[in-house]
Amino acid sequence: MTTPHNSAIKGNIAETVLLPGDPLRAKFIAENFLQDVEQFNAVRNMFGYTGTYNGKRVSVMGTGMGCASIGIYSYELIHMYGVKNLIRIGSCGAYDENLKLFDIVLAIGASTDTNFAYQYDLPGTFSATASWELLSNAKKIADENGIHTVVGNIVTSDVFYHDSPDDWKRWAKMGIVAAEMESYALYCNASRAGVNALTILTVSDSIARQSETTPEQREKGFKDMMKIALELA
Template sequence: MTKETPHIKPNGAEIAETILLPGDPLRAKFIADTYLTDVVQFNEVRGMLGFTGTFNGKRISVMGTGMGTPSMSIYSWELIHIFGVKNLIRIGSAGAIQDHLNLYDIVFVMGAATDSNYLHQYNLPGHYSITASFELLEKAKKVADEKGQKVFVGNVLSSDIFYNADPTALQKWSEMGILCAEMESAGLYVNAAHAGVNALCILTISDHIFRKEQTTPEERQTSFTKMMEIALELA
């Protein structure tokens, strides 16, 4: 029986055990067109494009996830539990909230603080530490070092809120050493941890929130190639 979900309909096409997950489906298409060979498209439901191809002799998939923890959590849960994906690597953008970070810097997400209530479903008797797979994090750092690519490793804020009514919120997170803000890492890491699979988020700084600096949508779609190339090496 062909596997499918309400959100992913491969029609028998392969989904690899390692998948790259940009938020933007057009970034997924860019990666497939630019880096992969023998490409097949495995999803177009809701415009969330997914592709599988070959990179350095290994099969790898890439698919958009949309924005926010709910969207990332739906897609990552289905990829893990229905399609057997074992390594999920988010490649996304983030807004810096530390002075030493600049546009296009790369951040490896070691841990994700969050204001999301996604963890409530597990009824945990305390506060859960949301962290990356050390296996993927260690491998990614080695790849970056071999490429001579400087990266920052640390904690980020995975927030449900893009336009915050509290103007002091991000400053408070900055004072706790949080590097940048994004919206998906926590959901991905929690799903992966509960299922016993690997997850890592690699981010490119697309804007600096306090300095009011930003890249364009087109640059976010096609110019974050250093991050993409590190992620592809993890297959």
């Protein structure tokens, strides 16, 4: 069975999948961290690979940017390919001035300005949260490897270039530590299906500090985040 967005057949993809937004980051991880790698997808250049890490089978696949994109890929991975653990490894913009470039955030929950959860016709506002199993194990792995992490709430936004550039300060007042564009949809899809999801983010830029990393650093330089995710897988 294939989908309009994934040429894999069932069995090509492991039960645990790492999900970077950038498909080139998926390629980098597959080529540098996995053994016995086989590529299962290149549709729309959204590269996907399966290999082994420390003897355990694991997959990695790009998701693109935004809730619409990761919503499609994560839904298909869960419902068409039987994936049980989805670990987003992405970049974020820091709202907390205590966060520095390359710091790592474990997202316990995702607020949002999107309408992704409207499809469920709920009688209120859905709070999208991570799997406690994945979150607690990720924190333990990070601590054991001496990798500093911040566990906090993030915001998933549909807008990258905001017309009101100071809106981030409102989120920061509510304790939101960072912003990105995918996790709310991932957490919703996982919650609805009863599977596990976690977002691990590296600070690629700081809105509070007005600093940023380069595109090459974002593709290849977030190795502590990759280590946590792979050990977790």
